[in-house]
Amino acid sequence: MEYVIEAKELRKSFNGVVAVDGISFHVRAGECFGILGPNGAGKTSTIRMVYGFSPMSSGTLQVFGIPITEGWRAIRYRIGVCQQENTLDPDLTVAQNLEVFARYFDIPRKEARKRAAALLDFIALSHRKDARVPELSGGMVRRLVLARALINEPDLLILDEPTTGLDPQSRHQVWERLERLRAKGLSILLTTHYMDEASRLCDRLIIVDHGRILVEGSPADLIRRHVGEDVIEVVTPDEALRTFVQSEQLSHEDLGHRLIVYGRASDKLFRKVSHEFCHQGCTLRMATLEDVFLKLTGRELRE
C-alpha cells in the first residue's frame, strides 16, 4: 500500500539545537493523522519539512511516493497548507485572497473564480467576500486560511494548530468543516496541543516531545494502553490514601494537592475511595487523551 506521507528518521537541527531527533511515521490515504506535543516539541519543524519549507538535516521523506528533495514542486501542487500564523494577504479582499492564491497553482482565472465562490460558501463567508482581511474576526480568518489551502483541490491537507486562539464556537465551526473534508476522503496531517481536537479528528496520532516520538496509536487505543478506562481524582489527599494506593499498587500520579488514580472498571474502587478517603471531593470520570498526554510529557510548564 502506498502511503501519502512516509517519513523515516527525520532530523532537523538549527544552529546546533536539535528540534526533530529521528522521527519516523507514515500517513495512509484518507486518514487524519495527528502530531501532538507540548510547545517546542518539534511539531511545526516536522510538518515544515513535509511541505518542503524547511530542508531536512537528515532522513528520508516521501510525499505521494515522491521524495521531497527532488519533487517538492510536484508535491506542493497537490497539498494545501494552513500555517500556524495568519499569512493571509491584508492588502487584498477576502475573495482576492483566494483568487490570487489560485494563480500560484496556475489555476485559470475563470476556474479560480468558481472555486473561490464555492469555498466561500463552504466556510460561510460569501457575505464578506469584498471585506478586507483586517476586518475579519479570528474565526473568520482561520476559516479563510482553510479555504485558501483548499483552492488547489489538494490530496493532502496540512494543518498547523488550526484552532489555536479561537473561541469555542469558532473551533467547532472549523472542526465541522474538517470532518466534512475527512468524510470526503481527504488525507489530513494536523498538529495540535488540544487533546479534544485530536480525539475528535484524528484516526491515528503520535505524541512527540523533545523531537522524539513517545507513543503512536489511535486515541482510544492510547488511552486504554496508557491510562485505562477511568480516572479517579481526589482533592487534597491524605496520608491514608497515599498508603492505600501504594499498598494496592495502583497506577497513580501524586500532584501534592491532588491525587490521580488510573484504572479499569473502577466503580468498586471509587466507592471505597470516596467512602474512606474522600474529604474535600473526589470524582470518577472517563479517561481522556489529556491524561495520556500529561502522563507522558509531564506537567512542567513549557515556554
Add this chain to the structure above:
Amino acid sequence: MNRISSIALSGRFIRVWQRNLTVYQKIWKVVFLPPLLEPLFYLLAFGVGLSMLVGTVQYEGTAVSYMAFIAPALIAINVMQNAFFETTYASFVRMYYQKTFDAMMATPLSLEEIMTGEIIWGATKSLMATIVMQAVISVFGLIQYPAGLLIIPVAFLGGMAFGSIGLFFTGTVRAIETFNLPIFLFVTPMFLFSGTFFPLDTLPAWAQAFAALFPLTHLVTLARALCIGTLSAGLLWNVAYLIVFTLVFFPLAIRKMHQRLVK
C-alpha cells in the same frame, strides 16, 4: 544533499509580480501622484528659483539651462527611489509583518521565484513612475525625442539595479528601523553626489572616482544624455556598469533572503 534544490528559477516569478500588480491596481491613484507632482515641485524650486542664481551649466562643452540640467537627474532619482523603497520597506513589510512569502513558500513557488518577482516588480514601479514623470517633463520641452524614448528601458535597468540592492538590504537588516543606515550611507550621498544637482567635474578627482562607484551616477549620465540628445558610444559603459551591478546584487539578494527565510 538534502537541501531543497539550490537554484529553482522559472517563469513562475510572474505570479508574484501579478500579486503586487493586483494590490497596486487598488491604490494606483495615490501612487501616481508623486511622480506627477514631484518634478513640478523640483522644477519650480530649482529650475525657476535657483536658475536665477545659476544661469546655465556647462555640459559636454555646451551651455544648457539649469532646468534642462536637473530634469534628467529627477528622472534618475525617481527610478532609484521607486525600486529601492519597494524592495526595502514594502518587501520587508510583506516578508516580516504580513508573512506573504511564508504563504507563497507553501505553494509551487520557490524562494528564488518569489524574490525575482519582487525585484522585477520594483523595476516595474520605476518604469511606470518614469513614464508619468517623463510626460510631465516633456511638457516643459526638456526632453529631446526620439532619443528620449530610450529612457524607458534605461529606467527598467536602473530599477533592476536598485531593486536588487534594496532586497539585499532587506535580507540583511535586523528590523525595519535599520533601513535608516543604508539610506543615510547609500541613498542620501548618491542623491547629492551623483552629478544630480551640479556637474561632477566640479568635484576633486578623488571624489569623482568615488562617485563613479554609485549606480545613480551612471543612471544620471544616461538619463541626461538621452534627454539632451548627446548620444555617444561611451554611454555603453554606463549601461554595462548597471548590468554588472545588477548581476552582482541580484544573486546576493536571493542568497541573503534564503539565509533569512529558509530555516
